[in-house]
Amino acid sequence: MAFAVGGPLPAPSTSTSLPDEKIILLSKDKLWLRLLHLSVPYTKVISSGFYLSGSLDPLAELRVNLSRALGDSSFRCKFPARDQWLRSQFGELSFPDAGAASGACAEYDSWRGSQVVDSISIVYPDRNVQTSLGVFSHTFLKLNLARWPRSSNLNIALGFAAELDPNEPFVSLVSKGLFGGYVAQFTFSNYYTEVNRYGESESRDIFEYDLKFSKSEIDFLLKHMWELQDADFQYYFLSGNCSYHLLTLLEIARPSLDLSSGFDYVTVPSTSLRVVLAAPDLVGKRHWIPGKQTRQNLMVARLSEPGRALYRELRYGGLAFYSDLFSARGISAEETALILDLLAESTRGRSDLALLRGEVLNYRSQLPVGGDVVALEFPSENPETAHGVELISVGFGQDSGRSDTWAQLRYRAALHNVLDPPSGYFRDSTFELADLRVRYYGSREFDGSSFTLLNAVILQSVTEDQFPISWRARSRVNDFLSRAVWENSGGVGFSKNFSSVSVSLMGLAETFMDSREKAGVGVFAGASVGLGFNLFEMLRVQASLDRLSALQSVREGNYWQGEVSVGYSKNAAFSIQSSLVSSWRERSLILEGLYYY
Amino acid sequence: MNFKMKFVSMVIVSLFVSNAAFAVISSTSAEFFDSTTEGTSSTSNSTKKIFSQNDKDRLEKFVDQNFDRLQEESARGQGVLLTDYVNLVGCDNSRGVVTKAMHDNYGMLFNSGKNQLVNQTEKLINSNSNLARACETKS
Numbered sequence: 001m002a003f004a005v006g007g008p009l010p011a012p013s014t015s016t017s018l019p020d021e022k023i024i025l026l027s028k029d030k031l032w033l034r035l036l037h038l039s040v041p042y043t044k045v046i047s048s049g050f051y052l053s054g055s056l057d058p059l060a061e062l063r064v065n066l067s068r069a070l071g072d073s074s075f076r077c078k079f080p081a082r083d084q085w086l087r088s089q090f091g092e093l094s095f096p097d098a099g100a101a102s103g104a105c106a107e108y109d110s111w112r113g114s115q116v117v118d119s120i121s122i123v124y125p126d127r128n129v130q131t132s133l134g135v136f137s138h139t140f141l142k143l144n145l146a147r148w149p150r151s152s153n154l155n156i157a158l159g160f161a162a163e164l165d166p167n168e169p170f171v172s173l174v175s176k177g178l179f180g181g182y183v184a185q186f187t188f189s190n191y192y193t194e195v196n197r198y199g200e201s202e203s204r205d206i207f208e209y210d211l212k213f214s215k216s217e218i219d220f221l222l223k224h225m226w227e228l229q230d231a232d233f234q235y236y237f238l239s240g241n242c243s244y245h246l247l248t249l250l251e252i253a254r255p256s257l258d259l260s261s262g263f264d265y266v267t268v269p270s271t272s273l274r275v276v277l278a279a280p281d282l283v284g285k286r287h288w289i290p291g292k293q294t295r296q297n298l299m300v301a302r303l304s305e306p307g308r309a310l311y312r313e314l315r316y317g318g319l320a321f322y323s324d325l326f327s328a329r330g331i332s333a334e335e336t337a338l339i340l341d342l343l344a345e346s347t348r349g350r351s352d353l354a355l356l357r358g359e360v361l362n363y364r365s366q367l368p369v370g371g372d373v374v375a376l377e378f379p380s381e382n383p384e385t386a387h388g389v390e391l392i393s394v395g396f397g398q399d400s401g402r403s404d405t406w407a408q409l410r411y412r413a414a415l416h417n418v419l420d421p422p423s424g425y426f427r428d429s430t431f432e433l434a435d436l437r438v439r440y441y442g443s444r445e446f447d448g449s450s451f452t453l454l455n456a457v458i459l460q461s462v463t464e465d466q467f468p469i470s471w472r473a474r475s476r477v478n479d480f481l482s483r484a485v486w487e488n489s490g491g492v493g494f495s496k497n498f499s500s501v502s503v504s505l506m507g508l509a510e511t512f513m514d515s516r517e518k519a520g521v522g523v524f525a526g527a528s529v530g531l532g533f534n535l536f537e538m539l540r541v542q543a544s545l546d547r548l549s550a551l552q553s554v555r556e557g558n559y560w561q562g563e564v565s566v567g568y569s570k571n572a573a574f575s576i577q578s579s580l581v582s583s584w585r586e587r588s589l590i591l592e593g594l595y596y597y
Numbered sequence: 598m599n600f601k602m603k604f605v606s607m608v609i610v611s612l613f614v615s616n617a618a619f620a621v622i623s624s625t626s627a628e629f630f631d632s633t634t635e636g637t638s639s640t641s642n643s644t645k646k647i648f649s650q651n652d653k654d655r656l657e658k659f660v661d662q663n664f665d666r667l668q669e670e671s672a673r674g675q676g677v678l679l680t681d682y683v684n685l686v687g688c689d690n691s692r693g694v695v696t697k698a699m700h701d702n703y704g705m706l707f708n709s710g711k712n713q714l715v716n717q718t719e720k721l722i723n724s725n726s727n728l729a730r731a732c733e734t735k736s
Contacts, residue, residue, distance in 0.1 A: 158629075
């Protein structure tokens, strides 16, 4: 690279002849600040060479950049977007001929000539519960190259990621993650790598939204990406994360956009996607790539009953494979192909089924070409139909043994309860963070208020040959306005889905610490059975019954606790929920109206 | 940062770091900025070596990551990845000739395993004048 960066910088020799007032004014220009990544918190570049003035002062940076652009024709080789912006803003000045440094800019010019990007999409893999971060999902961009079809997996994925040391101590990880202790960069990969990761390995549906950027907007963004190829950033898990930085890129491509300003503290990918979707005239066509499990479900749904039975016998029942089997069972040629395609998919990566897979593929290749796996219509359940991450609610209730009722105000920071509207979320699971409930009794006292740090019930259905673990965990402080009882519970077990019903069975452990009692510590162990039911997407019923025995406690030895809850919603913004809770301490009934945003 | 946000942040970060895979860079690629690794593959020459070493490296990387699905789509004779592979090879598949040939010659292409797919593809193209033409015209 011919352009020298870093180290001591000469004084901007031409700065005295530049129009100072205009420079001062333009140093505050929105796009200039965005190009420097100084317009919003958490985004400054930390690697040397990006700020030519050696400081984070936009005015000093403008002076030096302008000086360089005026005096060095190779400036555009390193900073083509800055160069374009400076030329557009200082038309009265005499810049070097853009073609003068064609030799020095050979690397850049060659890259621009070879990487023609036709369009850009924003990509959102659907949530999943297999990883604790999959519940929040992820966003990245897809650069659709002119040389490949738009649907090609050879296109380029553009993301933002940090480099962590998995062996780093937990406390260090947390503090570094919160306060920008990790280094991150914009990253490029083949789109097929991302499709394999999210769609195949993690079985998540992938949603793509084409962005209606003009050629010049795309061109300007690519120029800026060239400027950023060696740029390091601080990574903040909550604020300066992947989604936040992608928003800043979109704002550079189209300066009239204001997408990132609402995310000063926390940027959740699904929320950032909603902001993009809501921006005027930004999002065009929508596309969908079904994840592995969705695709297999769709294929199974297309099979006749005999076809489905034969598939199960071959896949799970150990039935020997031979080519005449299908005609002997009266299966049509078209359905035979579909069964073979399904068998091939469902035996992928299974060394114990490699022989069957080989036979299936060889036979399939002897049948006619064809058989689209699924029709790729955009599903009615998608990120746009998902409820907001945060909620507030108003509720009323009554406890056993008290005549007065209470009112409750509630705020939940994230994310989803199985009683909430299910569209766009994991169906049978709950994952809630920072749930604050304040209760006020008719007798003019605050009591029964609680703060739940985490409430997770993650159900993963067992299948014929897979037994994923289901688990639950909750950490909650009860009655924190009076005496404070800290409860922690956890459990592991199995669950099974039957169409709209889920059943779970788990072993449980529970502890409590009561700040007002001597030796106010309890340790319990037991078991739990759960039942979930979903009716017409509008009505959810959830029931659980726990039996716990004290290993150490100042209170009762053994007890039952149970809960029956109902949630009703007609859209993603509101729901009504009611719960009847019974434990060794109390029985209470609550009715809530919830608003998601 | 107010108390509420601090607290929520701590909780969320604790969960994030419990699965470090979220933020780990796994696929940083300089290829996007390297114009020499892009472009369609070269045409056949007098020695009938259809792919240059660069082409082979790119194809082998693609095959390495997608072999199983490529196998399935070849057996079926259609699919996004199969089309991508044919495009990477540099063939004109506008009439479906190449993907059909991969379907018809599935055993020859895939039964030698992942490491031989690119070489077997080269052999297949060289063995058929229609394919050779289809794979010359694109570049």
